[in-house]
Amino acid sequence: MFDRDREWDALVRFATDEQPGATLGVVSGRRRQGKSFLLEALCQEAGGFYFSAQEATKAESLSLIGEALTRHLDLVAPFTPTDWPAVIDVLLRIGRERPVPVVIDEFPYLVQASPALPSMLQAAYAPRRAERVESRARLLLCGSAMSFMGGLLSGNAPLRGRAALDLPVATFDFRLAARFWGLSDPRLALLVHAVVGGTPAYRTEMIRGDTPEDLEDFDAWVVRAVLSPGSPIFLEARYLLAEEPDLRDGALYHSVLSAIAEGNSGRGGIASFVGRKSNELSHPLTVLEDAGLIARELDAFRGNRTDFRITEPLLTFYHAIMRPFWPQLLRAVNTERIWQRARQRFIANVVGPHFERICREWTLYFAEDRFGDWPSQVTAGTLNDPANRTSHEVDVVAVGHVDGAKAPLLAIGEVKWGEVMGAGHLERLRRIRDLVARGDKYDTRGTHLVCYSAAGFTEELMRERERGEVVLVGPGDLYGG
Structure with missing residues (x-):
C-alpha cells in the first residue's frame, strides 16, 4: 500500500466501530485508484465479506451474490435469493456477533439491473428496524461511476442521510x-x-x-x-x-x-x-x-x-x-x-x-503561508487594461481569507514552461497589480509578484528577488526541493 494511510484509517475506524446498529458507508473514486485493493485488504484483515458485482441481469447478480454468501457463511444448503431484500437481511446478519465489514464493490452494476436497490437499502436501514438495530454490519458500497456515486447520497436520493462514511479515493x-x-x-x-x-x-x-x-x-x-x-x-x-x-x-x-x-x-x-x-x-x-x-x-x-x-x-x-x-x-x-x-x-x-x-496547485496546497497567509482559493483570471486597450491573462491569482471589506490578494503570478523569465515579466506583473489596486475587489497592499518557470530566470530577475521584489519558483520548489 502506497500513501493511502488516511483512507485506510477511515475504513478501519468505520469497520471496527463497536457501537450497536448496522451502518452504511460509500467509497468512490475513478477506476484504478486502488479502491478494491483497500476494501479487499480490509475484509481480509477483519474477516469481512467482499463481493464484486458484474455487468449482469438481476437474476444472475442475485445468483452470484448468493453463491458468494454461501461460501463465506459455509452454509450446508446453498443460499438462492430471489430478491434483494432477502440478500440485504443476510448481509445484516453477518454482523450479529461483532462489527464486521461487508463490501459490495461495483455497486452501480447492481443498480443498473435493479434501479430500486437504493430504496430497498433505505428501507432496510430504517432507524428502528430490528434487523438493523441488532446488527453491527458495516456495509460499504463502492463504485467507479463518479456521476452515479456522487448522486447516491445527494439531494432527494433514497440513501441521503443514511451513510456514516463517504470516502473518496482520489488520484x-x-x-x-x-x-x-x-x-x-x-x-x-x-x-x-x-x-x-x-x-x-x-x-x-x-x-x-x-x-x-x-x-x-x-x-x-x-x-x-x-x-x-x-x-x-x-x-x-x-x-x-x-x-x-x-x-x-x-x-x-x-x-x-x-x-x-x-x-x-x-x-x-x-x-x-x-x-x-x-x-x-x-x-x-x-x-x-x-x-x-x-x-x-x-x-x-x-x-x-x-x-x-x-x-x-x-x-x-x-x-x-x-x-x-x-x-x-x-x-x-x-x-x-x-x-x-x-x-x-x-x-x-x-x-x-x-x-x-x-x-496553481502548489500555491494552494504546498506554499502554506509563503505569501503571508494560507490562500482560500487559487485560480486564473483575465484583467482589462482600458488605457492600453488590451487585457492581461494572469496564470496564478491567490486570494486570502476575507477579514475586511476587500479580500486580500496574496499573490499574482506568471507561468512559463520553456522560457527563461526576466525583468519584462516582472514589469508586466507590476502593471497588473496596479490595475487591480484601482478596483474595489481586492486589497493589494500585501500582494506578492511571482514568476514560475521551468527554464530558469535571468540574473537581473534573481537580483530583484534578493531585493524582495519578486518570488521565483522553479520545478525544484514545486517538488519540495
Missing part, C-alpha cells in the same frame, strides 16, 4: 505521483505527470513499471509505453468515458473534451468548436463535471466568466496528441515520426497548460 497529487513513479528529476516528473497523471494502476498494471530513465529517455518512453497499440494504456482514455453510464452520446462528449484540450476553455469557444449553441452545452458540461472528468473555475477578475479544464491528464494527452493521428497509431505506422511531429503540440497544448495547473 495522487503531482508530488505523490513523482514518488510513486520513482522520479527524482522535477522536470521529468512534470512531463510524465502531464501524460499519465496520478493514477497508480497506470504504472503498476498498465505500463508494468516501465519508467523513463531520464529526460533523454522520455520520448522513447512515450512511444513504447503510451502510443503503442500493444500497451494497455493505449485505449484507456477512450474507456474512461465508456465507463460512465450517463455519457450516452460519446461523440459529443469526446468533441467537448477535444475543444478544451485545444485551449477553448470558455463556454463560447467550446460551443464554436463543437458546432452547437452555447446553451445546448449545459447538459454535457454538467455530466462531464459530475463524472469528475472536467472542472469549472471562476475567473478571478470576471465573476461572470467560467473556464473549464480537463482533470485527467491522460484525457488531455489523448485528445491533443493521439486522437488526431488515431488511424495511423492503430496500425503502428511510423509512431516515432508521429510523436516527433506532435511534440511541439505536446509542449504547447499539454505541458504548458498542465504546468500552469501544477503551479
